[in-house]
Amino acid sequence: MPETGPPQTLFEHPHRANWIRLRTLIVLRWVAVAGQSAAIAIAHFWYDLQLEIGLCVLAIGMSVIANLVAMFIYPANKRLNETETMLMLLFDLAQLAFLIYLTGGLHNPFALLLLTPVTIAATALGLNAVLIVGAAAIGLVTFVAFGYLPLRTVQGFVLRVPSIFLFGSWTAIVIGVSFLALYARRVTTEIATMGDALLATQLALAREQKLTDLGGVVAAAAHELGTPLATIKLVSSEMADELKADADRESLLEDSQLIAEQADRCREILRAMGRVGKDDLHMRTAPLGAVLEEAAEPHQDRGKALHFDLQPGPGNEAEDQQPEVHRSSELIHGMRNLIQNAVDFSAGHVWIEARWTARRITVRVIDDGDGYPPHLIGRIGDPFMRRRRSEEERRKRPEYEGMGLGLFIAKTLLERVGAELTFANGSDPFLAPEERPDRSGAIVEATWPRARLVAEKDETRAALGLNRPFQT
Incomplete structure (x- = not known):
């Protein structure tokens, strides 16, 4: 079942055209001007074709003038909005179509270049703008198929292709416009979606890392301040006893100096931890069950029963001690997302099972809900996965959008630490309750392969030493 989606203001792309710099389109237009000029010059001077040179120069000059105006009016770092980008592409499309009209229409093999503005639009603009540019391209291709200035040689011969090839060229370009626009837009959308999902994953991991670091700071503070605070407590008690007995004042001076030294030590520890924080070495590893319970802790009091079942796998019954695993942010946050998804959709119970052998560690999260929609099981783990919900589902969870981002984040984070994830249903979802x-x-x-998750014995049994500052 997909997880709830991200905030729409952060991860949607209503203004993808704002990513395009004006300078980029200007450079592409200069390349087009150079290519068009070279093609006209070769056709006229090398092949002696009778072209309307004045009109051709006018067509190319329009692109030159448009570039010069854009360069002088706008700054080099200007980024175009969707409307501006669409208008520039429509201008380039019209200019190229006019040049094709002057040089034989679809009898000119360079008519294929009419696909270029459509492809750029499909990768940069919204759906409405792409449809406008695509419709304009198809209209202009149809126009130059019937209306054009023929190509003539010096001898007066008209260069033309047979009608069937002309129709084939028109069909190929129209299909190319439709196919390339659809294909380019689909690929670009998937890339943008994956980029958004990975950004969300990084943000989630960064948040989990901060929480983990905060826990490390707190644990390290308790660990490191324990000895000096105990010393302060002991010395202060002794001073109180001596004051009651009215003993020698010199010992009180020595004790007060010791208290001052320990207070200074506490201050230095707090100052160091407040500046960069320290990583509590006690929290680097933990038993597998403790890590799973930590991942499930935010969902313990949500009205659903969580059942933990941890035991050795088949053939390893003698190894009843839980393996010590690396307590990584990826593992905790990934498992937390899986458990959250199970709690969200369960009827009342969620089972968290763990099995370990000499080679592998397996964790299963199972719920007693309706299960995954059968037609979506193959797509689970894709980000921003939408599906139409029934009225009953809307009533149960009106806030749920079905974006699939939570499961994508979980899958991505767990795969980072070596996991292989599979999704299935416990029974046929169409069975009666x-x-x-x-x-x-x-x-x-x-x-997981056991070696990827389990900490080495040296890490769990060796002396820990001093806590080290976090890497910054």
């Missing part, structure tokens, strides 16, 4: 087993809902299975 009384026919379903308890664990009938969605199943997510994450499997």
